[in-house]
Amino acid sequence: MKDTLLIGLYSLIAGGVVGLAGAGALRLLRGRSILVHVMVLLAVTVLAVVAGVATVARAMFLSPHDLWVVLVTVSASAVISLAVGGVFGRRLAASAVWAQAARERERRLEAGRRELVAWVSHDLRTPLAGLRAMAEALEDGIISDRLTVDEYHRRIRVETDRMAQLVDDLFELSRINAGALRLMPITVPLGEVVSDALAGVAPLAARRRIQLLAADSGWPNVRAGEREIARIVSNLLINSVRYTPEDGTVHIAAGQDRDQVWLAVSDTCGGIPEGDLDRVFDVAFRGERARTPAVAVSGGGGLGLAIVRGLVEAHGGHVGVRNAGRGCTFEVRLPAG
Structure with missing residues (x-):
């Protein structure tokens, strides 16, 4: 019993010294990665x-040969333990990075949702107020001349x-x-989709004197939902036309x-600031700080991209x-048809 207590005491002292050294090392490395x-x-x-x-082993007065055998055996086990621990440590570090x-x-999605609610509230409240004012003016007969009435109906x-x-x-x-x-x-057929999208955005481009350029032939086929691919092309064209200055070009x-x-x-x-390139596809990001805010055409809800x-x-x-060049390029890659 006395020998067992002495063995335990020796082990605690040796392990305690190493543990204190390890605690000091962890304190010095507190800013390093979780793998470290x-x-x-x-x-x-x-x-x-x-x-x-x-x-x-030394307290038991083992022979040098026996002591060396014990140390080699423990060291081999230590190497294996460290190797296995390193593998799991890397996995744990990767999981921590992924979780972060x-x-x-x-957090970005939540901020985007809050921003979306604010934008949608503004985009609905403003036209609704105008619609109500025009409807009340028509209802009360305040507006009587035909041209103004027609303009109110158009608006x-x-x-x-x-x-x-x-x-x-x-x-x-x-x-x-x-x-x-x-x-x-x-x-x-991608050519037919592009042709329809160009026809849809042509009035907006014409009002702003923006030239729409596209090839006449050589369009490939794409494997996609017909309605969805039409919306993709249309949204990209409308976005580019809205943010291109007058007398500009969209290709x-x-x-x-x-x-x-x-x-x-x-x-x-005019290009997009590098800090905003990763945000242009976020919900409700309208790019007031991107491209040219003075020429951006209002009306979008920040949802198109x-x-x-x-x-x-x-x-x-x-x-x-x-x-790219004087502006930017949006590129979509889809399975071929």
């Missing part, structure tokens, strides 16, 4: 065992269409975020690389943006 902390903890544990075994990135993304229709588009964007985005989007991919092109089709929309918006990203990713594709 895990490896230090493992090293302290293994060294404590080695120190305890070596101290007890997920928390950061969640009511325009504002109603704009609010309907905003509600439609919100519904589409909610379907994407809720995972309720049901795709029916077919082989779609759309496409091609095929093996099993992928790429679609690129380039404009002369977020919808583009959601639809592209739902097809298993990728969308990105980069500064």
Whole structure:
């Protein structure tokens, strides 16, 4: 019993010295990564065992040969323990990094949702106030001349269409975020989709004297939902036209690389600040600090590019943006048809 107590005492003293040294090392390394902390903890544990075994072995007056055998055996076990611990430490560190990135993304999404509510409230409240004022003026007979009445009717229709588009964007985005989007991919001629989208955005471009450029032929086929690919192209074109100064140019092109089709929309918006490149596809990000705010055309709910990203990713594709020349280029990659 006395020998057992002495062995335990020797082990505690040896392990305590190593533990104190390890605590000091952890304090000095408190700003390092979690992998470093895990490896230090493992090293302290293994060294404590080695120190305890070596101290007890020497206290037992083992022969040099037997002492060497004990130390080699413990050292081999320590190397294996450190190797296994290093593998799990790396996995733990990777999990910690992933969790931190997920928390950061969640914070950005929550901030985006709050910003979206603020933008939508503003975008609905302002036209509704105008619609109510015009409706009351017409109802009370304050406006009587035909030209003014027709103008009021036209403005009511325009504002109603704009609010309907905003509600439609919100519904589409909610379907994407809720995972309720049901795709029916077919082989779609991309040239026909681009032609329809150009015709739809042509009036807005004409009012701002923006030139729309596209190739006459050579458009590939794409494997996608017909309605979804039309919305992707239309949203990209509308976004570029809105942020391009008057007398600017918007160019759309496409091609095929093996099993992928790429679609690129380039404009002369003046470029996007590098800090905003990763945010242009966020919900409710309108880019007041990006490109040229003085020339940006109002009316968008800040949802167009977020919808583009959601639809592209739902097809298993990728969308990105980069500064190029006098403006920027949005590029979409989708499976080929």
